[in-house]
Amino acid sequence: MDVDKSNAAEKAAIQTFRTTISRQPFYYFAVSMVTDTPASVEPQQYYGYIMVVLRQWLGAVGAGMSVDILDLKYPKAIIRVPFDKYKSVWQAMTVTPFKQLDGTNAHFQVLHGSAFAMGVVSSSRD
Helix, strand or coil: CHHHHHHHHHHHHHHHHHHHCCCCCEEEEEEEEEECCCCCCCHHHHHHHHHHHHHHHHCHHHHCCCCEEEEEECCEEEEEEEHHHHHHHHHHHHHCEEECCCCCEEEEEEEEEECCCHHHHCCCCC
């Protein structure tokens, strides 16, 4: 009888442990837009360029992906993406070039990536 009680206590402790640790819902990136000719870009255009890159690399999945721009100080931005898609977004942002509305070549450069917003907001390397 004592064995069953201790076993039940262990199961309860394991369930408690499993519920206190959760996966992160988002992944955060610090990105920079690199262009041939530096020019200011509106936040809506910056978001549009991100979506163009995701659409080119990931197709319909990338076009429907949830991306939030949390901070924009051109050419750098802090973006938030779903955690389960961050590897695909990282690949797309690193590999895919695009053309701006004025026809100049541009691409994104991933500066930092973290499961926590503080990991990309502040850096000891800057």
